[in-house]
Amino acid sequence: MKKLQIFSILLFLNISVGFSQNHYGKNGMVASASTYASQAGLEILKDGGNAVDASIATAFTLAVTWPFAGNIGGGGFMVIHTEDGNVTTFDFREKAPLASTKDMFLDENGKLKSGSNHNTALAIGVPGTIAGLYDAHQKYGEIEWEKLLERAIQLAEYGFPLPQSLAKDFFYFAENPDQFPEMQSFITRDGKVVGFGEFWKQPALAETLKKIQDEGKKAFYEGETAQTLVDYIQSQDGIITTEDLAAYEAIERQPIHSTFKDYDLYGMPLPSSGGVAVTQMMNMWEQLDEVPEMGSVEYYHTLAEIMRKAFKDRAQYLGDNDFIEIPDLERLLSKNYARDLLKEIDFEQVGKSDSTAIQIISEGQETTHLSVMDETGMAVSMTTTLEQGYGVKMQSPELGFLLNNEMGDFNAVPGETNNSGQIGTPANTIEPGKRMLSSMSPFIVKKNNQPFLVIGSPGGRTIINTVFQTILATTVYEYPMNQAIEAPKIHHQWLPDRIVYEEYKMAPETLEALEAMGHEIHMRSFLGRLMGIKYNAETGFMEGAADSGSPDGEVASY
Known part of the structure; x- marks a missing residue:
């Protein structure tokens, strides 16, 4: 116990070191996103584990030390580059319960019941x-x-200083x-809210x-x-059953593979929309x-104009293709289609998004x-999620882990689309056992048949564009890892028809010039x-960086 407490305190005291610096190994x-998790993964590598082993240990530790998004009550996607050079993926996205219906969130008038x-x-x-x-x-x-769960269990059982x-x-x-009635037992111990720097123990977890x-x-x-x-x-009026749990299976899938100049890009297939969308945008940029x-x-x-197209x-085509047929998928991923999209872009003035057409669902x-x-x-490259921060903000005190609210990623009102962001296209409507569309975009980029870039991000719909711009920064503009991560980025998702930019990261004159363009x-x-x-x-060196926007993020290497 003393050894673990010393380990936790040392990590806690160094938690803000080196966010935007390059680390080498x-x-x-x-x-x-957690110093504890990165160190747990590194321990596994040092003990003879491979990258898959280390990623699992890291993920389990995130479930303990970063409950904001780390989880065992949610889902995610994993892209793996094997030692022999093959690339595969695992889809462990959450699924709709078997009792789900396409109008389960609607009232008697067919309107969405708020929240x-x-x-x-x-x-x-x-x-x-x-x-x-x-x-x-x-x-x-x-x-x-x-062995992969040892560090996570220790941190849950003996605690760590709350960041x-x-x-x-x-x-x-x-x-x-x-x-937040269901969060009270999660944040308190012995009748007291756990505070900054106090050891937070999670015995049930x-x-x-x-x-x-x-x-x-x-x-x-x-x-x-x-x-x-x-x-x-079910005590909270949910509909998941033991049959739902027993029937759940993760799926190993072939990645979305594309080329960009001298690089090979590997992303997640559907129901992740990231692999398709990033491929489309890279295809356009290449031409x-x-x-x-x-x-x-x-x-x-x-x-912005390339993002608008993707x-x-x-919104129009993508969903869980185990449930829907997407006959145009090969065309959507083709270089020829990207060339056609590029011809529609005016590089001197702003394009317009049709507000009467498909909208983008909130994510x-x-x-x-x-x-x-x-x-x-x-x-x-692994991205996991609970959907919103701390998910649905519910947890069984007997089990100790938070649950997701991923059903919100489905199109809740079939057939109805409006300017407030509601989307009703059939590709992503609710069906029993269906996986909801996601923007998570873990990617691995190869050059000369070797790994070149392992990248991913949180951020909902912004994930796709953030990963896209980071791949551009490293491949086209040859930025070091930390500069590629910290470089100013924008987001355009077709509707709302606007550019979103990061606070403090863009020059006022640049923003004014973009506004002048429309x-x-x-x-x-x-x-x-x-x-x-x-x-x-x-050189044979790995170069890693954690985004300065991640409060407890860390790179561990040796």
Whole structure:
């Protein structure tokens, strides 16, 4: 116990060091949103584990130390570059319960019941994280499963000093008990709200993790834990059953593979929209007659117009293709189609988004990303989510983990689209067992058949554009990892028809010039919180960085 407390205190005291700096490693590297999680992954690499093993240990530790988005009650996507050079993916996105219906969030007049698809137990999708991590380990891991949960269990059982980022949220929940009744047992110990710097112990979560450590995914989807979870969800008027849990399966899928100049890009297939959208935008960028200077008005205008095109297609066509047929997918990913889209862009003036057509559904921004690389060249890019921060803000005190509100990513009102952002296209309407469309965009980029970039980000719909711009920064403009992550970024999602930019990161004269062209400009505090690793084949060194916007993010390497 003393050893773990010393470990926690040392990490806590160094939690703000090196956010925007490049970190270098020769043997292994882990970048994540939590210092504890990155160190846990690095420990596994040092103990002989590979990148998949390390990513799983990191993910489990995030479930303990970064409950804002780290989870075992949510889902995500994983892109894996194997030691022999192949690339595969695991889809462990949440699914709609079997009792779901396409109009489950509507009132008797066919109108959306306010907050029902985000703030109630009906919003909970069937969790996929444990299945995804376990299946990836069974096929690609090297060391024993039990070892991968050790650090997470220790931190849950013995505690760690609560960082300021979590402490502020805990205080807010405590100040609003009527709004967040199910969070009160989560943030208190012995009748007192856990405060900044105080050791936060999670004994119920530790016990749940011990069962998963002993029995693998079976401990989560069957038996006592599954029954306890279902009893809790149904006590809150949710509809998930033990049958839903028993039927859940993660899926290994072929990645979306595309080329860009001398690079090979690998992203997630559907129901992640990121692989398709980033591919479309990279295809368009590759065929520009002239590449604009990074940071210029022309650069941002070109980005916005390319984003506009990709996001229109995202809204119109994309969903879970295990349930819907997308006959145009090959065309959407083709270079010829990108050339046709590019011809529609006016590089001198602003295009217009048709407000009578498809709209973009609201999507929570609070995911978390981790990137890992080991000395063999094996790499993992993994993004996981609860949807909104702390998910649906519900948890069984007996189990100790938070639940997602991913059902809010479906189109809640079939057939109805409006200018406020509601979307009703059939591709992403609710069906029993269906996975909801996602913007999570873990990517691995290769050059000369070696890993070049491992990248991803949280940020809801902004993830796609944040990853896109970071890939451009490293491949086209040859930025170091930290500069590529910190470079000013924008976001355009077709509708609302505006450019969103990061606060303090763009020159006033640039913004004024974009407005003069006809762009509507909107400010946001951040666009994504990237975690990236770049590999230099000439030196053999990995170069990693964590976004300065991630309050507890860290890169661990050796």
